[in-house]
Amino acid sequence: MLRLLPQGCTLIKTLYQGAEAIVDLCEWFGKEVVVKTRVAKSYRVRELDDLIRRSRTIREASLLSSAKKAGVNTPFVYHVNPVEGRIIMSYAGSQSLRNMQGSSMFASLISMLGDSVGRLHSVGIVHGDLTLSNVLVSEDRLTLIDFGLGEFSNEVEKKAEDVYTFFSNLTMLHDSETLMKLFLKGYRASAGESAARVEERLREIGSRGRYVEKELRRRG
Numbered sequence: 001m002l003r004l005l006p007q008g009c010t011l012i013k014t015l016y017q018g019a020e021a022i023v024d025l026c027e028w029f030g031k032e033v034v035v036k037t038r039v040a041k042s043y044r045v046r047e048l049d050d051l052i053r054r055s056r057t058i059r060e061a062s063l064l065s066s067a068k069k070a071g072v073n074t075p076f077v078y079h080v081n082p083v084e085g086r087i088i089m090s091y092a093g094s095q096s097l098r099n100m101q102g103s104s105m106f107a108s109l110i111s112m113l114g115d116s117v118g119r120l121h122s123v124g125i126v127h128g129d130l131t132l133s134n135v136l137v138s139e140d141r142l143t144l145i146d147f148g149l150g151e152f153s154n155e156v157e158k159k160a161e162d163v164y165t166f167f168s169n170l171t172m173l174h175d176s177e178t179l180m181k182l183f184l185k186g187y188r189a190s191a192g193e194s195a196a197r198v199e200e201r202l203r204e205i206g207s208r209g210r211y212v213e214k215e216l217r218r219r220g
């Protein structure tokens with residue numbers, strides 16, 4: 001996939017090449033930075049594709065900055081070019097929560113994440129794609145990335161879906177229930193007054209999910 005690196009930028013290595021974006025580690029004026037470029041999709045109508053890439057780029061950059069202002073650790077945004085679909089930001093290391101499974105620190109990191117997500121929600125930010133890969137870990141510090149599907153919203157439903165998405169990542173792990181409880185403990189501490197309603201909604205979504213699963217199994 002073709003993308004032009006910004007002026008003054010030397011490629012160190014490509015960190016990730018996905019369907020939507022390429023993420024490069026570069027040197028930029030003596031600094032190690034990450035360049036995330038949303039690439040053009042040939043199957044989409046050109047005008048629509050440009051619009052989607054531009055709006056997701058702007059949205060991601062603005063959410064990254066707002067989250068940081070709210071006290072949640074995210075990469076520093078150094079430069080945004082919506083036309084090129086590109087964000088230049090600080091490098092947050094190579095370790096993700098996904099790689100930390102099995103580590104003795106995993107449980108406490110999950111609880112810290114609950115606190116960060118609660119903080120996000122308390123200021124009306126929904127991440128939109130909370131996965132183990134979208135949380136980077138450096139020493140004992142978490143950095144939340146990948147806000148391209150996020151939004152500014154105070155809707156309980158959206159906040160509950162955010163948490164539910166993350167919980168779906170945990171269901172495969174043997175101690176998933178304990179981890180969910182730890183997450184919620186952190187969440188409650190920072191999410192403010194809507195925490196109880198989000199948890200109630202979460203239980204509803206959970207039981208609906210289990211009901212659908214049961215029905216599907218029953219119908220074979």
Ligand SMILES: Nc1ncnc2c1ncn2[C@@H]1O[C@H](COP(=O)(O)OP(=O)(O)OP(=O)(O)O)[C@@H](O)[C@H]1O
Binds near residue numbers: 089091145
């Ligand atoms: N600031 C950063 N520091 C270190 N690594 C990063 C950083 N940003 C992205 N990465 C790496 O690149 C990978 C992909 O980035 P990201 O999750 O933002 O893109 P994506 O999943 O393709 O996003 P989208 O869903 O918006 O297309 C991450 O999982 C992570 O390994």
Ligand SMILES: [Mg+2]
Binds near residue numbers: 133134146
């Ligand atoms: Mg991602």
